[in-house]
Amino acid sequence: MTGNTSPRADDGSTAAENADAALTTRPDGGSVTASGNRRWSRSGRAFSTLLGRPIVAGVVAVVTAFLTVPVLVAFVSSFAESGSGVLPTGFVTFDHWRKVLGFGEYGVRKNAIPGLTYSLLIATGGMVLNVVIGVPVAYALARYDFYARDWVNTFAILPLVPGLILGIAFVQTYPQHGRSALGLLAGYCLLKSPYMVLTVQSSFQSMDLVRLEESARSLGASWPRTFLTVVVPHAKRGIIAGAIITWTLAAAEFNFTHMVASGSPDPFAMFLYDNIANNALYLQSAAAVSVYFLIVAGAIISLQLLGKRGFSTAHQ
């Protein structure tokens, strides 16, 4: 509000009366001019009041369409026979899915199942490691106030080193093990740990940790026992949500994998890359990408069952 809303009515009724007359004397002796009245009622006719809402709603509609339409088109056209023309035609065929997943005698594409299994296993390993390293640090940050807490916080919740750089450095530092499953696992864990820490932290922040801990301690539990059997189970939902998020993100992590992966078996991200980089197989890429969509959709549904609003680390 700026300062120029001077002609103010004392109550609603005078405002309504004033609006009718060009120059009216107010009960308190002041007078209101016609131009003042116009200012007073202008908000009802202001451009933003009339059109603001439709414009913003239109922007939201366009944004939603921009974000969802390609996903839906890719998914639908993975079942189509032909992708040329405005809309894909010739439904329903499972050829592309079969080719992509390596069933059938096409020979061009490798069997994707080993790569997918391999990636999902590594993602699971990274997820378990993330629980082990993420939950304690999230508890320390939520419960205690200590020297350099802000620094630890920033390190723990911000993915400061991009995956590409980490991948390059990783391979050079650990030439023997860098390209192994262990290397991928450690990298995924470090790259995705902020999601775990943030999710668990926001779950801890909604609890009265001091009281919880003191009750358990006064009933005779040692501190490790308190932490493991009282505090951690209380944050169960946050931990599960964080686990789902880190797992899904690690399953298709590309930037790090591209630098580190050695090829046998090919991680899922490399399988996606091989399919996408090859433009000629447009519909086959659609099927490959759709495999990952299904994984993400499953993750989002599980997250919503846990009461989270999709891929967000915030506590609701």
Place this chain on the structure above:
Amino acid sequence: MSVRKSATASVRRIATLASTTARPTTERERERRRIVVLCLPFFALAVVAGFVPLAMLVRISLAEDTIWMEGWSLEAWETLATTPAYRRVAWNTLWFVGLATGVSVALGVAVAHALEKYDLPAERIVVAAVSFPIALPGIVVAYLITVLLGRQGLVTNAIAVATGQGAHGLASATAITGLFLGYVYSLLPRATMVLRGTYAEVNEQAEEAARALGASRWETFYHVTLPEIRPGIAAAAILTFRSGLAIFGTVLILQSHQVVTLQIHNEISVGSYAPDVAAAIGLVYVVFIVAFTFVGLRFVDDDAVEV
């Protein structure tokens, strides 16, 4: 003399701190031990998988022989400082990511505003649609852009049919506009998520008061809502900008703009193999991201931070 004395004193103090932390006698020392134990696993991993490789990157950038990591030379840094092409890459990255951040945050404000204030018909779907792309890696985003704007793309073919032109000439997925949309696709959901958190805390009474006192919707937004969400906008811009700098998969597929990640990738590709230069660029890039994030976040509230 006094320097040495204070140095001994501080060494002794650290030693005492370490020994009391390891073998605590008071409750305060026990608490300190707990904090150390809780933070230890994370930092063990961060050192092994993060700091040691980064230190190795410094060594690579200074190595004379990059295959055996022998000798010292500043050649890579000299190349980096004297070649104008690298300055152009830096400029390319900054303006491109900056513009994508601006657009994403502006659209994010609109989406967060609508989700918080309006009764949208399919709010759950909008929320799901906006959060879904956070899970998509850059290569998938690149593919989705070709689904819209590639040669066989939906929009391309629709325009081709409407105007009677050939689809080949209209495809813009591998033009810079297609890449820009790819960046917005990745960044918009992140910006929106941060802003939704901020919007949840906006004081609605102040807005209602402004409206009741005769402010139009725009005036209310500009003078009441905007000052309240400004920290959230700053946080969203910082986090979006640094996510944008880290994008690699999208640009690797679409290849239409030489940004820093693509340059690093090219430096270690067969044909132009220069790992020392790649390491030097990588270090500048990481230092910039870390400095930018730390400096930026000093000015905003920590609670607004989400990834």
